[in-house]
Amino acid sequence: MHYxxxxxxxxxxxxxxxxxxxxxxxxxxxxxxxxxxxxxMCHAVKRLFCGMGVSPTVYELDQHPVGKEIERALMRLxxxxxxxxxxxxxxxxxxxxxxVMGSHINGTLVPLLKEAGALWL
Numbered sequence: 656m657h658y659x660x661x662x663x664x665x666x667x668x669x670x671x672x673x674x675x676x677x678x679x680x681x682x683x684x685x686x687x688x689x690x691x692x693x694x695x696m697c698h699a700v701k702r703l704f705c706g707m708g709v710s711p712t713v714y715e716l717d718q719h720p721v722g723k724e725i726e727r728a729l730m731r732l733x734x735x736x737x738x739x740x741x742x743x744x745x746x747x748x749x750x751x752x753x754x755v756m757g758s759h760i761n762g763t764l765v766p767l768l769k770e771a772g773a774l775w776l
Contacts, residue, residue, distance in 0.1 A: 673728035676721070681743035684712035685773035689729055689741040691717045696752045697740040703759065709773045711742075745771030 681687045686704060690697035692715045704711045716722030716739065729738040733751060742749040744767045749755055758764040768774035 673721070673724045674732065677725060677728050677732065678746075680714060681748070682746035685709075685745060685771040686711040686768070687743040688713045689725065689739055690715050691726075691739050693717065694739055700740045700742060700752050700755055703755065707765075707768070707774065708776070709768060711773075744768060744773065 677689070686709055688697070688701060688704070688711045690701065690713050701711065701713060714722075714725070716726050719725065726738040729741050730736060732748070733741060735751070737751065740752055740755075742751075742755050744764075747767075749758060749764075749767070755764065758767070765774060
């Protein structure tokens with residue numbers, strides 16, 4: 656897993672709109688997980704991907720200088736009061752833990768991971 660806690664910069668200045676920041680971060684790696692380090696559901700989703708041989712990029716929002724802004728943007732995006740975990744594959748929003756697990760169980764997650772270049776088998 657690749658963990659990021661640093662302030663995200665674009666062209667030497669911070670990105671203004673948190674939803675724009677989320678979209679940019681989500682598109683930079685094959686699998687991106689927005690997480691909070693103490694969240695058990697976040698831990699479970701990270702373990703799922705690692706167990707499949709996927710190395711996700713993880714943004715721990717509680718350790719990120721603008722993590723609260725990103726968390727509020729994710730809550731708006733998800734239409735939920737629970738912001739994390741939120742998973743993107745190939746820059747596309749998969750969703751929270753229930754959507755990821757549903758995709759895994761119904762067999763649609765692996766093809767998405769292969770298409771995004773996160774899984775080769």
